[in-house]
Amino acid sequence: MTYTQLVQPTINIGATAGWCLNYVDNAINATQRTSTAQIAHDQAKEKNWVHPNQDYPRNVWFVMFWSIDNGDYQGLGHVALAFLDGNNNLQIHDSEVHRNARKPYQSLSELANWFGSVGTQLTFLGWSEGVDGTKIIEEVKQAQSQTKKKGEVMILFKDADGKIYWLVGNKYTYVGSPDDLLRIKQLMEKAGFDTWEHTNQSQIKYLKKLAQLV
Known part of the structure; x- marks a missing residue:
């Protein structure tokens, strides 16, 4: 200490x-x-x-x-x-x-x-x-680490219809506005996650099978 x-x-x-x-x-x-x-x-x-x-x-x-x-x-x-x-x-x-x-x-x-x-x-x-x-x-209190923990998943993906979704763990949700998308990307950066918008449809299809829309 x-x-x-x-x-x-x-x-x-x-x-x-x-x-x-x-x-x-x-x-x-x-x-x-x-x-x-x-x-x-x-x-x-x-x-x-x-x-x-x-x-x-x-x-x-x-x-x-x-x-x-x-x-x-x-x-x-x-x-x-x-x-x-x-x-x-x-x-x-x-x-x-x-x-x-x-x-x-x-x-x-x-x-x-x-x-x-x-x-x-x-x-x-x-x-x-x-x-x-x-x-x-x-x-002197150590600042809490904001980096991602092992096993955590947080990604953005763009579906075939052009809509962007945010996947956190085993759930994903529709990102309704550019302002929401900006705030989400800022949060992801602070937590140590990549903010790339994934577009590979075969991978997206697989993710949507595993995850739940909320």
């Missing part, structure tokens, strides 16, 4: 130890601030923004969430901003990084080991499209 950046975070701002959500909220100028990263995660999950996997979007900043499973901060959660470039280089920024305690993490395990060094156990909950009411990325 491809994502586009809706809000460009101000990554290089200061932070305070233990105030991870405040750092992220300030970086994205969050509009609906909550009190803990765990609450922020739960609300983002309700909005279907959270993806509980490591299939990260590329070349955009996104949010990461963890639960804190023990110690004084148990139940409060942890949050960070992250970026994955086209060469699979990951950088994770949190309040620890921006209180100048360390450089950006380059993996989930590096972050887990940093917190684990003081006995804090984290569980990665997934990445998110936003936090605290602010969506910072959005999936």
Whole structure:
């Protein structure tokens, strides 16, 4: 999936130890601030923004969430901003990084080991499209293909009496006016079909045996 950046975070701002959500909220100028990263995660999950996997979007900043499973901060959660470039280089920024305690993490395990060094156990909950009411990325929807599907039939044919018919699947209908014919040809072109008016009478006779006039 491809994502586009809706809000460009101000990554290089200061932070305070233990105030991870405040750092992220300030970086994205969050509009609906909550009190803990765990609450922020739960609300983002309700909005279907959270993806509980490591299939990260590329070349955009996104949010990461963890639960804190023990110690004084148990139940409060942890949050960070992250970026994955086209060469699979990951950088994770949190309040620890921006209180100048360390450089950006380059993996989930590096972050887990940093917190684990003081006995804090984290569980990665997934990445998110936003936090605290602010969506910072959005999936780029692929335009639906208008090309013809395998097995579909759509042709124009001119009968012996000069009348033009439009065959779609196993049914055909009389094209009553030049304007109708033009609109039909435009539709067929968009769908990837040939707009040639077939005139081979033996082929037309065979088609009419198989198809139904409507």
